[in-house]
Amino acid sequence: MLSGKVALVTGASRGIGREVALTLAEYGAKVIVNYNGSKERAEQVVEEITAKGGLAEAVQCSVADFDACGEMIQNMLGKYGHIDILVNNAGITKDNLALKISEADFDEVLDINLKGTFCTIKHMYRAFLKQKSGRIINMASVSGLLGNGGQANYAASKAGVVGLTKSVARELASRGVTVNAVAPGYIITDMTQSMTDAAKEAVLSKIPLKRAGSPKDIAETVAFLASDKASYITGQVISVDGGMYM
Ligand SMILES: NC(=O)c1ccc[n+]([C@@H]2O[C@H](COP(=O)([O-])OP(=O)(O)OC[C@H]3O[C@@H](n4cnc5c(N)ncnc54)[C@H](OP(=O)(O)O)[C@@H]3O)[C@@H](O)[C@H]2O)c1
Numbered sequence: 381m382l383s384g385k386v387a388l389v390t391g392a393s394r395g396i397g398r399e400v401a402l403t404l405a406e407y408g409a410k411v412i413v414n415y416n417g418s419k420e421r422a423e424q425v426v427e428e429i430t431a432k433g434g435l436a437e438a439v440q441c442s443v444a445d446f447d448a449c450g451e452m453i454q455n456m457l458g459k460y461g462h463i464d465i466l467v468n469n470a471g472i473t474k475d476n477l478a479l480k481i482s483e484a485d486f487d488e489v490l491d492i493n494l495k496g497t498f499c500t501i502k503h504m505y506r507a508f509l510k511q512k513s514g515r516i517i518n519m520a521s522v523s524g525l526l527g528n529g530g531q532a533n534y535a536a537s538k539a540g541v542v543g544l545t546k547s548v549a550r551e552l553a554s555r556g557v558t559v560n561a562v563a564p565g566y567i568i569t570d571m572t573q574s575m576t577d578a579a580k581e582a583v584l585s586k587i588p589l590k591r592a593g594s595p596k597d598i599a600e601t602v603a604f605l606a607s608d609k610a611s612y613i614t615g616q617v618i619s620v621d622g623g624m625y626m
Contacts, residue, residue: 386411390496391443396469396564402599404603411435444488449502466515467602497518504516508552516545517560524563558613564597
């Protein structure tokens with residue numbers, strides 16, 4: 381389904397990004413496994429892909445660092461000649477009531493989740509224009525669609541990702557590049573494991589399908605959006621959340 385394609389997945393050392401990298405590789409893509417701090421975990425992802433006969437490499441870069449993103453993308457374009465699929469998955473939370481969110485915690489969440497998504501898009505933009513094809517898939521969140529008490533910074537960043545997605549989708553549509561977002565609900569990863577048991581119960585009670593999702597649920601949706609099967613879908617936010625947002 382994706383053979384011959386090169387994919388860049390940000391935040392692919394753990395959780396959803398890791399599963400996206402493995403899944404895109406299973407479908408035949410060469411995968412650039414971006415990470416920030418988890419070098420060994422990223423290298424494990426690369427090993428898993430290569431053990432199955434795929435091609436991948438790990439590249440360190442904080443997506444919040446505009447110039448570092450430019451350098452990573454130029455290096456990878458130089459090496460592979462093209463990047464066809466950009467998955468902006470890297471993200472963090474710094475949860476608290478808005479009353480207690482520090483300026484630093486607000487800025488850090490916005491810098492990684494929202495500006496980080498812009499940084500890679502900006503540095504890929506000309507390449508996508510020239511290629512006249514491509515896929516951008518941004519990780520939003522149910523919190524960005526519904527709002528969530530205790531996550532004002534995170535929800536704002538993810539609502540921003542939705543606006544960014546739709547705007548760039550309009551800009552790049554005439555060049556054959558589609559831009560979509562996936563909005564996960566409650567997915568079992570390191571990010572959600574740090575929640576208290578009470579918070580986990582509270583989320584579960586709001587899920588019509590009555591269970592948490594897995595990284596694979598998200599990864600298969602990303603793979604579909606990255607494939608030719610989704611060539612007529614752009615500017616959309618696909619919720620993968622057991623029905624939380626409908
Ligand atoms: N889990 C959920 O329920 C859920 C729900 C809705 C949306 N999401 C979104 O899905 C995405 C993945 O979440 P997850 O649950 O898989 O999180 P996770 O398990 O905490 O993993 C986060 C990933 O992001 C990377 N990352 C963090 N800061 C980075 C930076 N500055 N530059 C590059 N990479 C960075 C981490 O890399 P290092 O470890 O190498 O630093 C890691 O690979 C996020 O955008 C998140 O907001 C998750």
